[in-house]
Amino acid sequence: MSAAQPEGKAPMLEIRNLHVAIEGKEILRGIDLAVAPGEVHAIMGPNGSGKSTFAYVLSGRDGYEVTEGDILYDGKNLAEMAPEERARAGLFLAFQYPVEIPGVAVSTFLRAAVNASRTYRGEDELDAVAFLKLAKAKMAELEMDEKFLSRALNVGFSGGEKKRNEVFQMTMLEPRLAVLDETDSGLDIDALRIVADGVNRLRSPDRASLVITHYQRLLDYIVPDRVHVLAQGRIVKSGGKELAQQLEKKGYAEFGTAA
């Protein structure tokens, strides 16, 4: 897909010399990355390399301080936007550890989320009937039981159910930029395929994804345009999809860190 990109197309996400610290400790130490619309980039790296920090700083979590550099999303300075503003502008994070909210049904939560973005875009809110119709159609694609909708958000969900629920939310919200943080962890092979199908269905010339993963496995299903290796807070190597396969064979040892 990357080859099909017209030359000079402005990147959707442009990161320049990004440094990020948590409680004064530098975790990301100068990241440069450009993601154009239509592209899928994979960020791979060993534990502790800064992958989740990268996901959180993009989505605007408190406590992740940008000490140097810029993150531009559609030319806007992302660091100045509140988390909900980023979300409404089409940035979605599939959480590595989705959060439980007791008493709040999946449908209630998701309808609030969908309508928050619709309101921001000046569209009418979806009423309960229209929402349910849409939700059930998306759930069928993801081979999810409709009973999911009435369960309390992530409460008592298995690891796989949580991840599938993240992808379900993503397909409902149709983000322009999806960041998937270790969405493959805890998934068996069938679930992995279903989740990957969900991500692939969203691929389009005006959307992009960042797939963060430790393992190459997910990338068999979500074939990336670019693969980047993150180690010790820096992107130490970038390449095409074949780079992921090399990593699978050799591990991360050559990047000076334990796998």
Added chain:
Amino acid sequence: MVSTPETVETVESATGEYKYGFTTEIESEFAPKGLNEDIVRFISAKKNEPGWLLDWRLKAYRLFEERRHEEPAWANVKHPPIDFDDAYYYAAPKQTEKPQSLEEVDPELLRTYEKLGIPLKEQEWLAGVAVDAVFDSVSVATTFKSKLEKMGVIFCPISEAVQTHPDLVRKYLGSVVPVADNLYATLNSAVFSDGSFVYVPPGVRCPMELSTYFRINAAETGQFERTLIVADEGSYVSYLEGCTAPQRSQHQMHAAVVELVALKDAEIKYATVQNWYPGDKDGKGGIYNFVTKRGACRGANSKISWTQVETGSAITWKYPSVLLQGDNSVGEFYSVAITNNYQQADTGTKMIHLGRNTSSTIISKGISAGHGQQTYRGLVRISGKAENARNFTQCDSLLIGEQCGGHTVPYIEARNRTAHVEHEASTSKISDDQLFYCRQRGMSDEDAVALIVNGFCKEVMRKLPMEFAVEAQKLLGISLEGAVG
């Protein structure tokens, strides 16, 4: 309180300011300020009451005089001593004749109700809810009366019931909450202004939700509402009560008494959404809500259920209770209470098991934010004769921020070996993780808090009649505005 589109719009347009903080410009007729025997006689005379009721009031007044410095001190609330002489005990909108229909009601009054989201004129077309609107001390309009009358249901201001059904009022008034019960109940008995009276005859299922909207309008007026609901054998009634008060800097007192009587096989559901003015963000002003609510399950197989959503008032002191006298009778208490800014609430219930095979359920959800302080105080008493009594209690506290407090004070007294009493309690906080998760999905801080709090309260909210549920949900969000960030 029907959730008309206007209601929803009003709620949605509300900002962090108290949205019911307007006053209505109507000439009021006051009794002189202060409390003395003449005031009690004045109130009774204004309402053209029979001698027995005046005597009852005077007896209460004399008892109050003996005890007026004995405010209940055990509750976990703080306020300066109340100067009972620094308030008006009677205020009625000035009108020469009592209105016979909505057309005769002062349009300014009707506009007030419209701002509150209950346009009475529209009520007539909206199916299902009869509204008895209490404006300060006098009921101004009662709708659906004729339909109810056909079924023998009496639903009218209690002042009117005193005239039209004196025997019923006399039989039950004070029979659940005795005059001497507590200082505020004694005061109410002496000076009660108006309130609702409901009687449902044997075997009748009241065909609609009965609803009263209370509102304190005149400055420095205490509102002493008195409500009496009697469900005769085999009958059923569901009653909704909603409250608002305009914004004023002084503290105002609301000392209501509500009595419910359920005879054999009868059921009463009583739901309250209380959003009296809570004071400003620095704790200035607001209503003192000192309320005595109690129901008696007099007959076998009777049932009384209290549901309350308490978001308003500077101080709430309230324990809707059930006396389980009849065998197999059932008492329920479902409560959501919010204290934000400098609000204080000491609220809970008493379940007094007297009959055999009686059972009670208590679900209490307390939310504290800002500098709010909240105490759940509950008593479960199983008397010696109450064979096979059952109680289940669950008290959950949710804290938002570092300055607030949530306290649980359960009393359990079991005097019968067959008693089965369960108590569960939990305290939790809204976590940063939860807030971030919601915000990452596009919700604002405040919407996220409202969503999480509604989830926390779900078990109670689903007990509310549909008409109430939507507005009550929004009210939770509004009450907690400014609680985070």
